[in-house]
Amino acid sequence: MITVDSPVASVFGKSHKKRQLVRDGLGIETVEDLLFYFPRRYVKTTEVSDVAEPVEGEAISVVGEVTASEIKPFRDRRTHRMSYRVEVRITTNGPDFSLSFFSPYDSQAEKEARRMAPGKLGMFVGKAKRFGTTWQIAQPHSVMFDEEGDGGLAASVKGLLPIYRVTSKLYSWDVQKVVQGALDLVQDVPDPVPEDLRREHGLLDVMTALRWIHGPDDYQQVGAAQKRFRFEEALITQLVLARRRAQQRAVGAQARTGDRGGLLAAFDERLPFTLTAGQREVGARIEHDLAEPHPMNRLLQGEVGSGKTLVALRAMLRVVDSDAQAALLAPTEVLAQQHARSIAAMLGDLASGGMLGGSAEGTTIALLTGSMGAAQRREALARIASGEAGIVIGTHALLEEAVDFADLGLVVVDEQHRFGVEQRAALTDKAGTPPHVLVMTATPIPRTVAMTVFGDLETSVLSELPAGRAPIQTNVVPLVDHPHWLDRVWERVREEVGAGHQVYVVCPRISGDVSEQGETDQLDVDEDDNVVTPKVQLTAVEELLPHLEQGPLAGLRLAMLHGRLPADEKDRTMRSFAAGEIDVLVSTTVIEVGVDVANATTMVLMDADRFGVSQLHQLRGRVGRGGLPGLCLLVSRADDGSPARERLDAVAATTDGFELSRVDLEQRREGDVLGRSQSGFRSSLRTLRVLRDEKTIIAAREAAEALLAADEDLASTPQLARAVAHLEHSRQSEFMEKA
Numbered sequence: 001m002i003t004v005d006s007p008v009a010s011v012f013g014k015s016h017k018k019r020q021l022v023r024d025g026l027g028i029e030t031v032e033d034l035l036f037y038f039p040r041r042y043v044k045t046t047e048v049s050d051v052a053e054p055v056e057g058e059a060i061s062v063v064g065e066v067t068a069s070e071i072k073p074f075r076d077r078r079t080h081r082m083s084y085r086v087e088v089r090i091t092t093n094g095p096d097f098s099l100s101f102f103s104p105y106d107s108q109a110e111k112e113a114r115r116m117a118p119g120k121l122g123m124f125v126g127k128a129k130r131f132g133t134t135w136q137i138a139q140p141h142s143v144m145f146d147e148e149g150d151g152g153l154a155a156s157v158k159g160l161l162p163i164y165r166v167t168s169k170l171y172s173w174d175v176q177k178v179v180q181g182a183l184d185l186v187q188d189v190p191d192p193v194p195e196d197l198r199r200e201h202g203l204l205d206v207m208t209a210l211r212w213i214h215g216p217d218d219y220q221q222v223g224a225a226q227k228r229f230r231f232e233e234a235l236i237t238q239l240v241l242a243r244r245r246a247q248q249r250a251v252g253a254q255a256r257t258g259d260r261g262g263l264l265a266a267f268d269e270r271l272p273f274t275l276t277a278g279q280r281e282v283g284a285r286i287e288h289d290l291a292e293p294h295p296m297n298r299l300l301q302g303e304v305g306s307g308k309t310l311v312a313l314r315a316m317l318r319v320v321d322s323d324a325q326a327a328l329l330a331p332t333e334v335l336a337q338q339h340a341r342s343i344a345a346m347l348g349d350l351a352s353g354g355m356l357g358g359s360a361e362g363t364t365i366a367l368l369t370g371s372m373g374a375a376q377r378r379e380a381l382a383r384i385a386s387g388e389a390g391i392v393i394g395t396h397a398l399l400e401e402a403v404d405f406a407d408l409g410l411v412v413v414d415e416q417h418r419f420g421v422e423q424r425a426a427l428t429d430k431a432g433t434p435p436h437v438l439v440m441t442a443t444p445i446p447r448t449v450a451m452t453v454f455g456d457l458e459t460s461v462l463s464e465l466p467a468g469r470a471p472i473q474t475n476v477v478p479l480v481d482h483p484h485w486l487d488r489v490w491e492r493v494r495e496e497v498g499a500g501h502q503v504y505v506v507c508p509r510i511s512g513d514v515s516e517q518g519e520t521d522q523l524d525v526d527e528d529d530n531v532v533t534p535k536v537q538l539t540a541v542e543e544l545l546p547h548l549e550q551g552p553l554a555g556l557r558l559a560m561l562h563g564r565l566p567a568d569e570k571d572r573t574m575r576s577f578a579a580g581e582i583d584v585l586v587s588t589t590v591i592e593v594g595v596d597v598a599n600a601t602t603m604v605l606m607d608a609d610r611f612g613v614s615q616l617h618q619l620r621g622r623v624g625r626g627g628l629p630g631l632c633l634l635v636s637r638a639d640d641g642s643p644a645r646e647r648l649d650a651v652a653a654t655t656d657g658f659e660l661s662r663v664d665l666e667q668r669r670e671g672d673v674l675g676r677s678q679s680g681f682r683s684s685l686r687t688l689r690v691l692r693d694e695k696t697i698i699a700a701r702e703a704a705e706a707l708l709a710a711d712e713d714l715a716s717t718p719q720l721a722r723a724v725a726h727l728e729h730s731r732q733s734e735f736m737e738k739a
Helices: 016-026 031-035 106-115 172-185 195-201 206-214 219-250 263-270 277-290 308-320 333-351 374-386 421-428 447-453 485-498 541-550 567-578 613-620 643-653 657-667 694-710 718-728 731-738
Strands: 041-044 059-075 082-091 097-103 121-131 134-144 160-163 297-302 325-329 364-368 389-394 408-414 436-441 458-462 472-478 502-506 558-561 584-587 600-605 630-636
Touching: 016 172, 031 172, 059 106, 082 106, 097 106, 097 121, 160 172, 172 206, 195 219, 195 694, 206 219, 219 694, 219 718, 263 308, 263 333, 277 297, 277 308, 277 436, 277 458, 297 308, 308 325, 308 333, 308 389, 308 408, 308 436, 325 333, 333 364, 333 389, 333 567, 364 374, 374 389, 472 485, 472 643, 485 502, 485 600, 485 630, 541 558, 541 584, 558 567, 600 613, 613 630, 613 643, 613 657, 630 643, 643 657
Parallel strands: 097 134, 297 436, 297 458, 325 389, 325 408, 364 389, 408 436, 472 630, 502 584, 502 600, 558 584, 600 630
Antiparallel strands: 041 160, 059 082, 059 121, 082 097, 121 134
16 A cells, blocks of 8 residues: 555656656655645746747757658768658747657657657657757757556546656656556545634645645646645744744743832933834833743844834843843844944943942943954953943854853843844853843845744834834946946045045955855856856955955045954954044945944945845845935845846845845745755745735634644644644744744
């Protein structure tokens, strides 16, 4: 008896080679893997393909009608024996193609000619090749839609032919044949979606959905099958996340009510401005969470400059008022140092508790980074361990075993996308009881992404900008169309400096092919997800700086900043720029988050197409922070109409970060929503798309919460419980936390 757990070999015929290609090339091990290996698109079997002008040498696959089929004998030069060439001509809604099939036997050639007789429709694949004025399909392979007998497709081909993603030497119809065989042989496919839910949401049962998605009559059947599988995936994902939220609530934590000190009240009294309505609302929500006897796990997202750091600091002060410590984990040393300086400045004498001249209600701040000297490090470790330092700020150095806290009550993680779950867990493990966790990100996240990727975190949004933020004008500088416009860019930089302002120039590289640590280029891909390699060498900090100093910006005060510089030099450079001692800072993306210079009004982004949409939006948020209008120039060699150029045009068209985050996800084809580099496989979402399927995800979340409210162990739905447990223990689940 063949079941979904049977090895995939059990549904193959005699073709050991094809079996090996399916298993090794596609990673299909079991019958279940095979049945849930869905087509990537469909072609109509009743009409020929619309074909644009082919590109010579590239792979091509078309549905065509045979217009001629002729056998031509010839003598093989190597063997001197007679061989036979079947010359076939096909027509499409586009160019016609000629194809040649070779056979050593006349009977075999006659069989091929009959198989591809004039008037028949089929699919033809190979490489496009031009011979004079005629297009050819070289090294062709074909499947005819009326083929009968062993290995034929006639029995399974209906109105639409499914096209599967395959590897070399394996054809889409090979996968289709074995899938159809499996559907006929398999005894039982468990259906994780309960019958009452299927009825409520108008969903197919699993066997009907599998038959329709692999062998549909029409696109209506495809849509119904896809609807079912998308809901199933959303439901299982939301159940995993809802159970994780419930588990977190069940874990005990120390309530931090802030009733043992007056630090927060003293800080609020000294604020020289009024909190925005959003800051007050989110602050109240966080205070409520901190007072609960289970750990807060909250995601705080907001535009660059929306005041997230202030909200986080007020939460930290409440925890210090509860006789506990708060730790802020930053992704880079530059940002950790920036946080330490800005928080100390905001607190004033409240940051000098217990010291001469310090406030009686105050506390102290400890900074811990990897590049500190031994004496500085020992002093910081001692103040952290004793509890003297109420606020601890650091990089990954805070995660080391040598770091002990007296009573860690709150962990604030800045820019969550730079940290994995292991780092977050390492810091929370340092607390006696699980600490409260606040994750901050300036990368806007659409609602359904927050629900799918950050589903185990409650979400708060700071959408309004504080008073004093000036508008930022963004322009694309297309060097392909107007190479001389680069001269105008440097003239514009001189004008800004002449007006007493400062400028960032950001490059994608440090030198040559060396990129900033942790940075990856925005990857453009073709329709088959193959990476399109950039044709030009990218601008590097160490090469651009001397060019500017000796050329267009000669006489101005220039400096460079990147992650490979010594920590003290980076800090010194940032201090000098903040103090107005540097006119133009030529930098990598180390200035992406947290660096705050009010007098910086202009940013020039070199090779801007190599950055993602959200990253471009974050970078330009560094200017226009002092009440002065900001200018962002996106310099690019990307061709007009290319995905890279469309990305830049989108950034130039709006400053709405949430709108841009949708553009970003759509451009990244959503296979990367959970991150290609960290997940190690193409996508953690098989059929679901978090933007397209917004209504499905919301409905699935509501259904998941109702199911768990009625039956928290899912004991009444064992097939669903099995699917949820499988995801909980898979690499996808591991990565859902990392995301």
